[in-house]
Amino acid sequence: MSSNHASPMLDSKIPSGNLKDAWTNHKFNLPLINPANRRKFKILVVGTGLAGSSAAATLAEMGYEVQTFCIQDSPRRAHSIAAQGGINAAKNYKGDGDSVHRLFYDTVKGGDYRAREHNVHRLAEVSVDIIDQCVAQGVPFAREYGGLLDTRSFGGAQVSRTFYARGQTGQQLLLGAYSALMRQVSAGKVHVKTRCEMVDVVNVDGVARGIITRDLVTGAFERHSGDAVLLCTGGYGNAFYLSTNAKTCNVTAAWRAHKRGAFFANPCYTQIHPTCIPVSGDYQSKLTLMSESLRNDGRVWVPETKGDKRLPSTIPESERDYYLERRYPSFGNLVPRDVASRNAKSVCDEGRGVGPTGLSVYLDFADAIARDGRSTIEARYGNLFQMYQRITGEDPYSEPMRIFPAVHYTMGGLWVDYNLESTLPGLFVLGEANFSDHGSNRLGASALMQGLADGYYVAPATVTAHLAGRKLERIPTSHDAFGEAEASSRARFDKLLNVNGSRSVDQMHRALGQLNWDNCGMARTKEGLEKALKQVVQLREEFWGDVKVLGDGRSLNQALEHAGRVADFMEFSELMMRDALVREESCGGHFREEHQTEDGEAKRDDDKFCHVTAWEHKGKDQPHQQHNEALSFENVKLTTRSYK
Amino acid sequence: MHALRRFLDTSVGRKTVLAITGMSLFGFVVVHLLGNFTLFSGTEALNEYADKLEALGPVLIVAEVGLLVLFVVHMxxxxxxxxxxxEARPEGYRLRANMGNSTTASRSMLITGLVLGVFLVIHIADFRIKKIMGNPDVADLGQAVVDRITSPIGLVIYLGGIIALGLHLRHALQSAFQTFGLSHPRWTQNVRCASVAIATLITLGFLSIPLYLLFIGQGAAS
Amino acid sequence: MGGHSDEILHLTLNIWRQSGADDPGEFETHTIDASPSMSFLEMLDVVNENLQEDGREAVAFDHDCREGICGMCSLVINGKPHGPESETTTCQLHMRSFSDGDVIWIEPFRAKAFPVLRDLIIDRSPLDRIIQAGGFVSINTGAPQDANAIPIAKENADLAMDAAACIGCGACVAACPNAAAMLFTAAKVSQLALLPQGEPEREGRVIGMVEQMETEGFGHCTNHYDCMAACPKGISTDNIARMNREYLRASVLSR
Structure with missing residues (x-):
């Protein structure tokens, strides 16, 4: 258990006592603030996705003064909007044996036993309230003919607990939260700032008391003072350049906070989604996800022999390898995301990948169409087939789809305690930006649940406790800490503009992405990571020595925005690799080739690595310091996931 | 009154009033056409019809003033x-493609409306004003109408007015249904078809009169 | 299957450049060799890489998710908002929709309410303010009744979802000959008018949202239905009729 001992700096504040009553008791024990006094507090919310919008709206409803910040032109455009599949909730409306405990159990197991039991249980508990809340807001969930809510089974779950709004559940939930936010704007309780990026957190005597922002239209730096800062800024998938994330998704806010004292936890946990549309050329700017529901009817295969360039329809059945069905007879094509992704990579590594680049596998609906008829398949997946055709120009009804895995979600993030508070007091981290609830692998339809649980239910209670529990003087923005933070932000952007090198920001970002994908992607090795760690330092030096950012900092300059984000990805990637290097086991989205079973499955090491790794920034040019938070499993038995 | 002003302050409110006045004017057009059909029985029949209208006295004045108000408000x-x-688009597009849903009729509502306005002025000056002033030209109103409509200039003006009316109605009728919010998945398509059909019928109705006078019944009429 | 990927399209682009709100702006002509499997925005990415290579600033354009849902991308391409394909956002438009030798005009969405910030980027904040004027249900986060307490006819739920699919991109405004925001506003009014949750605030909502739409300086609806043709999500103008009905009803009933 050598590396499992807990660091004294990581107090997870997990409530004691029975798991089932923990959240209820904890809420009761948290101090409150008289409604009349709440208006005296100002809360800064960065990011307006599910977590940010829901938290900002709820805090404003409670009476706090709230200001939100987002980089898009409207809070409604945050990337939560792109979630397709659905949102889990332990409603058990179908009477098929679901319960809070089962959702809790599935999520802990799905996360490959690397999440906190108490956090996950709380998530399962509030999942039920989320659906009630969203319906009351007018979210048009799918319904049955009797007028009641419909659910479906998603991502191989054995119960039907996923609520959905066509293929646009994320959009509808976000618009629900956004409408609640807009209501508070019209009530004068929320001030919304758009096209605005947070570039630093202001740390006053060890407490987060404000942020520095840059207006993306005018380039103006602004100081914002508040009594608490909520980071709801999503994940860091774009460190890989190509991902299913929106183009402006970035790690900057989290990384800036990290450099001001917030520990970064488990950065190596990244989720690679198996059913994405493959890369078509070197101009590719992003990857598009198709719902994994496709695997319910599609069969995944590659040719038996490598380099087989025949048209798929001319390859006889006997010369096809349905490798998922062959290797996992009981789950077949429905194995979890991480398993499906790794297998696609390994057949492509063997040279059996298909398509012009050799980096894709077939997802074939021919059998399903023969069995159920084209109209049935069209009713089920029509919109997905249409999207595929639009992007690739190929007709998936007549030839198999081609798919390849892509970076999709990041389970790692800023370390937070049970109250979602980071190691920098007063800085709360919600949604994908924190590390808390998904362990090393996130289950389908759980991200929306977590974002809204954090924003609607958890943060409003715990932020209140933070404000009630201490005496917070108003900090004027003329305070030295603001001055220092603004000056260093200005200096960073000025420096970017003054490099005057020869390579565009996009080129440098692509190079970084390739390095991360090759060495810290679906499969990682000690050797590869060590080599990449050297290369990433070198790339960072190249960036600061040779990047070309045209224009000025006093007007709308997208290249400059991008440069700031890539600079942070450069620093962050080193930490991600280091984290992957020290986690000498395979779990969930983290697969170390040295740690696999004889038949190539992930091999966890619960004796040494049943912990969260949280990294402390020790200052410029100093190595990060590692801290561990031990994970204990008292309500779920640690077992090995098997899908054979 | 405050509520009405608020209503008229929005384009949706004004558009509703536009549709109400438009539909009322459409009603007048239908009645007017039916009146004109009396010409098929000769100029005397038209004169008889006109006399009956004149006999209404104050009612006719109220109706005429009402029509004038409807027209002015509509315009x-x-x-x-x-x-x-x-004003909502001060700078236009360099290139503008046809999106596919708008029609010549829908795009030219303002023009057809203005043409109708001009036509109306001429039309009223020609007959109604002269009648009121007791001008002997229109003592035999039926004959005056026939003379005017069969003269080359009169015919051109008449045809211009009728074509403008047809185009205007083609868009206006279904548009009014949309403006009143009378839309239903089962009926909307029918309303749109009916709108075109009615506009066509009205146009043909007005066209039938000079055609009849020129080619069939002119001898009988004169 | 990817057979035409080695084909190359030689294109001439006329791109609107405008350094800021005060600059009158003008078209700038560029030529580019594009692959048919590129997306339209990837083609613009290449234009920008070339420009920067030459030491010229990149063309600013809005984009984010690049999968047709965030509503950030815009552009009027050859006279059509989001380009020539129906129910397709600019980010999902691919170059195979064009032919070798084509001349392509790229302009921002134009409306007084959407001032140009730079090049092809416009300010669409009026749409947020229209939602602020009533596009919500006034309930606080807390413990509402069970989600299944009020059954909703599937047909109504589906119609509400059809309306709720709006991504707020503003293409309806860009396509409308009058620069009206009727389809955008109507989509939200409709969604909530179709659901029992919207009932308590029915009158105030539609009046508030319609009045805000006027305040923002949009044009009026002449029922051309070009907005529906341009809408990348295929939102129906039946929603405009529903909003008109709601507005009329509210104007009569409200106190």
């Missing part, structure tokens, strides 16, 4: 809405 609202929309 005024259309101009004010049009102005709002021109």
């Amino acid at each position: 005024g609202l259309a101009l004010s809405l049009n102005r709002q929309s021109r």
Whole structure:
């Protein structure tokens, strides 16, 4: 258990006592603030996705003064909007044996036993309230003919607990939260700032008391003072350049906070989604996800022999390898995301990948169409087939789809305690930006649940406790800490503009992405990571020595925005690799080739690595310091996931 | 009164009034056409019909003033809405493609409306004003109508007015249903078809009169 | 299957450049060799890489998710908002929709309410303010009744979802000959008018949202239905009729 001992700096504040009553008791024990006094507090919310919008709206409803910040032109455009599949909730409306405990159990197991039991249980508990809340807001969930809510089974779950709004559940939930936010704007309780990026957190005597922002239209730096800062800024998938994330998704806010004292936890946990549309050329700017529901009817295969360039329809059945069905007879094509992704990579590594680049596998609906008829398949997946055709120009009804895995979600993030508070007091981290609830692998339809649980239910209670529990003087923005933070932000952007090198920001970002994908992607090795760690330092030096950012900092300059984000990805990637290097086991989205079973499955090491790794920034040019938070499993038995 | 002003302050409200006045004017057009059909029985029949209308006395005056008000309100609202929309896009597109749903009729509502306005002025000056002034030209109103409509200039003006009316109605009728919010998945398509059909019928109805006079019944009429 | 990927399209682009709100702006002509499997925005990415290579600033354009849902991308391409394909956002438009030798005009969405910030980027904040004027249900986060307490006819739920699919991109405004925001506003009014949750605030909502739409300086509706043709999500103009009905009803009933 050598590396499992807990660091004294990581107090997870997990409530004691029975798991089932923990959240209820904890809420009761948290101090409150008289409604009349709440208006005296100002809360800064960065990011307006599910977590940010829901938290900002709820805090404003409670009476706090709230200001939100987002980089898009409207809070409604945050990337939560792109979630397709659905949102889990332990409603058990179908009477098929679901319960809070089962959702809790599935999520802990799905996360490959690397999440906190108490956090996950709380998530399962509030999942039920989320659906009630969203319906009351007018979210048009799918319904049955009797007028009641419909659910479906998603991502191989054995119960039907996923609520959905066509293929646009994320959009509808976000618009629900956004409408609640807009209501508070019209009530004068929320001030919304758009096209605005947070570039630093202001740390006053060890407490987060404000942020520095840059207006993306005018380039103006602004100081914002508040009594608490909520980071709801999503994940860091774009460190890989190509991902299913929106183009402006970035790690900057989290990384800036990290450099001001917030520990970064488990950065190596990244989720690679198996059913994405493959890369078509070197101009590719992003990857598009198709719902994994496709695997319910599609069969995944590659040719038996490598380099087989025949048209798929001319390859006889006997010369096809349905490798998922062959290797996992009981789950077949429905194995979890991480398993499906790794297998696609390994057949492509063997040279059996298909398509012009050799980096894709077939997802074939021919059998399903023969069995159920084209109209049935069209009713089920029509919109997905249409999207595929639009992007690739190929007709998936007549030839198999081609798919390849892509970076999709990041389970790692800023370390937070049970109250979602980071190691920098007063800085709360919600949604994908924190590390808390998904362990090393996130289950389908759980991200929306977590974002809204954090924003609607958890943060409003715990932020209140933070404000009630201490005496917070108003900090004027003329305070030295603001001055220092603004000056260093200005200096960073000025420096970017003054490099005057020869390579565009996009080129440098692509190079970084390739390095991360090759060495810290679906499969990682000690050797590869060590080599990449050297290369990433070198790339960072190249960036600061040779990047070309045209224009000025006093007007709308997208290249400059991008440069700031890539600079942070450069620093962050080193930490991600280091984290992957020290986690000498395979779990969930983290697969170390040295740690696999004889038949190539992930091999966890619960004796040494049943912990969260949280990294402390020790200052410029100093190595990060590692801290561990031990994970204990008292309500779920640690077992090995098997899908054979 | 405050509520009404608020209503008229929005384009949706003004558009509703535009549709109400438009539908009322459409009703008048139908009645007027039916009146004109008396020409098929000769100029005397038309004179008889006109005399009956004159006999209504004050009622006729109220109706005429009412029509005038309807027309002025309709035209005024259309101009004010049009102005709002021109201001809403001060800089136009360099290239503008046809999106596929708008029609010649829908795009030319302002023009057809203005043409109708001019036509109406001429039409009223020709007959109604002269009649009121006791001008001997229109003592035999039926004959005056026939003379005018069969003269080359008169015919051109008449045809211009009728074509403008047809185009205007083609868009206007279904548009009014949309403006009143009378839309239903089962009925909307029928309403749109009916709108075109009615506009066509009205146009043909008005056209039938000079055609009849020129080619069939002119001898009988004169 | 990817057979035409080695084909190359030689294109001439006329791109609107405008350094800021005060600059009158003008078209700038560029030529580019594009692959048919590129997306339209990837083609613009290449234009920008070339420009920067030459030491010229990149063309600013809005984009984010690049999968047709965030509503950030815009552009009027050859006279059509989001380009020539129906129910397709600019980010999902691919170059195979064009032919070798094509001349392509790229302009921002134009409306007084959407001032140009730079090049092809416009300010669409009026749409947020229209939602602020009533596009919500006034309930606080807390413990509402069970989600299944009020059954909703599937047909109504589906119609509400059809309306709720709006991504707020503003293409309806860009396509409308009058620069009206009727389809955008109507989509939200409709969604909530179709659901029992919207009932308590029915009158105030539609009046508030319609009045805000006027305040923002949009044009009026002449029922051309070009907005529906341009809408990348295929939102129906039946929603405009529903909003008109709601507005009329509210104007009569409200106190």
